[in-house]
Amino acid sequence: MFTDFDRRAMGRALELAERGLETTHPNPRVGCVIAQGELVVGEGWHERAGEPHAEVNALRAAGPKAVGATAYVTLEPCSHHGRTPPCVEALIAARVARVIFALEDPNPRVSGRGAQALRQAGVAVESGLMAAEAAQLNPGFLKRMRSGRPWVRLKLAMSLDGRTALANGASQWITGPAAREDVQRWRARSSAILTGIGTVLADDPRLDVRLPDPPWGRPRLRPLRIVLDTHLQTPPGARMLATGGAVLILTAANPADKEGELAARRAQLAQRGAAIEETPAAQPAAGASVDPTGLSLPDVLERLGAREINELWVEAGARLAGALLREALVDELIIYLAPRLLGPQARPLVSMEELRNLHEAPNFTVVETRQIGEDVRLRLRPVTGGGG
Numbered sequence: 001m002f003t004d005f006d007r008r009a010m011g012r013a014l015e016l017a018e019r020g021l022e023t024t025h026p027n028p029r030v031g032c033v034i035a036q037g038e039l040v041v042g043e044g045w046h047e048r049a050g051e052p053h054a055e056v057n058a059l060r061a062a063g064p065k066a067v068g069a070t071a072y073v074t075l076e077p078c079s080h081h082g083r084t085p086p087c088v089e090a091l092i093a094a095r096v097a098r099v100i101f102a103l104e105d106p107n108p109r110v111s112g113r114g115a116q117a118l119r120q121a122g123v124a125v126e127s128g129l130m131a132a133e134a135a136q137l138n139p140g141f142l143k144r145m146r147s148g149r150p151w152v153r154l155k156l157a158m159s160l161d162g163r164t165a166l167a168n169g170a171s172q173w174i175t176g177p178a179a180r181e182d183v184q185r186w187r188a189r190s191s192a193i194l195t196g197i198g199t200v201l202a203d204d205p206r207l208d209v210r211l212p213d214p215p216w217g218r219p220r221l222r223p224l225r226i227v228l229d230t231h232l233q234t235p236p237g238a239r240m241l242a243t244g245g246a247v248l249i250l251t252a253a254n255p256a257d258k259e260g261e262l263a264a265r266r267a268q269l270a271q272r273g274a275a276i277e278e279t280p281a282a283q284p285a286a287g288a289s290v291d292p293t294g295l296s297l298p299d300v301l302e303r304l305g306a307r308e309i310n311e312l313w314v315e316a317g318a319r320l321a322g323a324l325l326r327e328a329l330v331d332e333l334i335i336y337l338a339p340r341l342l343g344p345q346a347r348p349l350v351s352m353e354e355l356r357n358l359h360e361a362p363n364f365t366v367v368e369t370r371q372i373g374e375d376v377r378l379r380l381r382p383v384t385g386g387g388g
Contacts, residue, residue, distance in 0.1 A: 002100075002129050005038045009072040010102060010130045016045040016054070017074045017137055022220035023048050025191045026308035028105075028141040032058035033072040034065070034096070041065035047218050053078065055087040059094045066094040074134045076105040076127070079114040088117045098124040102134035106145040140191065140310030143331070149301040150191065150312040152329055154321055155183060156349055157336040163346035164318065178373025179336045183315075184211050186334060190313035192224040192248075192304065196320040197233050206239045207315065223313070224248055226304070228320070230281065230294045232265040234274070241272040250303070252294060253278040279303060297327050322350040325362055333364060333380040336372070 016031030024030075024046050032054035034042035042065065044057025052060075055077055059066050077087040077099065091099060099118055104127060105111055115125045135142060140151035157175050158164050164174065173180065187193055188209045199205060207225045214220060222245040227234055230252040240247055249269060254262055266276055281294050304312060314324065324330050355361055364380035371377075 002126075005035075006072070006100060006129060009033045009035055009040070009070075010074070010100065011133075012040070012043070013054075013072045013074050014102075014130065014133055014137065016043055017134075019045050019214065019216055020047055021137075022188045022214060023218045025049065025221050026141075026310055028075055028138045030054040030073065030075045032074070034058045034062040034069050035072065036065060036069045041069060048221075050084070053084060053087050056084070056090050059090055062094075066096055068095065068097045070098040070100060071096050072129075073099065073101040074130075074137065075103050076101045076110060076112075077114040077118070078105065078107075078110050079117045086114075086117075088114050091118065092121045092123065096123060098126070100126045100129055102127070102129055103131045103138075106142055108145070138310075139331070140312075144305050144308070144310055148305040150304050150309040151331045152301070152312050152314060152324065153186065153190070153332045153334055154314045154316075154324060154330045155186065155334045155336075156321060157338065158349050159338055159340050159342040159346070161341050161343070161346075162349050163342035164349055165347040166342060167345045167347065174338045174340070174342075175336045175375045176338070176373045179338075179375040179377065181211075182372050182377060183336075184209055187223060187313055188220055190223045190311045191309040192226055192311075193313045193315065194226040194228070194304075195314070196316045197227060197229040197231075198317045198319065199315070200227055200229070200234055200238060200240075202317070204235075204239050205315070206243050208240070208243050208245060222246070224307075224309070226250065228295050228300065232262050232269065232276070234269060236268045236272050241269075241274060247274045249274050249276045250279055250295060250300060251276060252281040277303070297323060297329055301329060318348055318351040322352045325350060326352060328362075328382065331381065332367075333378070335378040335380065337376040337378060339374060339376075 013031035013033045017029045020029040027046060027049045030053060031045040033040055042058040042062025044054050044061055046054045055071060055073055071091060077091060079086050079088045118125050143151045159174060188211055193207045195207060225240050225247045227249045229249050232251050234249055269276060279295055279299055363383040365383055366378060366380055368379040369376060
């Protein structure tokens with residue numbers, strides 16, 4: 001049975017974990033509180049991959065006061081040697097009496113083993129306290145460990161009548177400055193930002209993060225920018241190649257053009273700093289979807305999971321957005337609703353095949369509704385599917 005203080009201490013550990021929202025990729029965001037009775041003697045959070053984990057930082061802050069104390073951790077302590085030594089060993093060496101963690105680590109190298117090692121060393125272990133809140137901090141890490149794919153957030157902005165741009169393509173700006181700043185915050189917490197070649201050619205986006213670094217002093221990590229571009233149409237002068245940070249272009253393999261036009265484009269883009277990787281052009285089974293550039297979207301997500309991408313932020317046009325939704329690859333929709341009307345000739349939110357029955361329509365549940373300046377932000381998740 002957890003006490004009120006246990007809940008307060010875990011709540012504080014979750015607050016600490018959130019400080020790593022933009023800096024821990026590809027590791028999970030984890031916080032830790034060390035307490036003697038109801039007196040907090042140490043706090044810490046995981047700040048960056050390759051550096052000490054939350055438990056080690058909290059134990060250092062507690063020093064000898066950790067002996068006989070309770071450690072509150074938002075994720076099961078690790079028991080394996082990775083980029084850093086096991087946290088279980090540090091907790092045992094510090095002689096803590098009790099460990100309470102929120103969520104079992106789904107990493108197969110950890111899952112259940114951390115708790116088992118602590119118990120074998122005589123440490124009392126309890127779990128499940130505020131597990132849902134801990135999971136909300138790390139949806140991408142949890143999903144990648146379970147499925148090999150990142151958590152996919154699709155961002156869309158629309159008018160009251162579900163339109164994204166005028167018929168002539170004009171779309172700046174449907175939403176107000178507060179909503180655009182909110183988008184920057186979602187980008188900042190993402191491991192990568194993905195778009196299609198159509199958006200690159202039409203809008204020449206930077207897809208970077210333009211926010212000050214967090215107040216606790218650690219500079220945020222720059223999300224990887226990813227372009228789906230089968231025919232290597234990305235211009236060498238594209239703004240995203242001139243603003244610093246890594247850019248990955250996923251293209252289709254074309255062995256017949258090793259010395260031709262595509263090879264020349266590849267050399268130009270590589271000279272501008274872009275990494276280029278080939279993925280086979282999609283050969284979908286009956287009824288399956290491909291993205292508008294001809295790449296298999298499930299294969300793309302598998303590749304990004306192998307790159308340890310936890311949270312993928314998608315800013316794309318109606319066709320790629322529609323393809324992701326048709327293939328049930330979206331875990332979360334972030335929609336900014338602007339209080340204006342663009343009319344029936346304006347461009348639609350997503351491009352989808354005509355439905356014959358209402359029961360074929362993708363169905364979502366509203367997770368959150370929030371006023372952002374003059375606009376409204378909706379967070380939705382698929383009722384079924386979505387890969388989560």
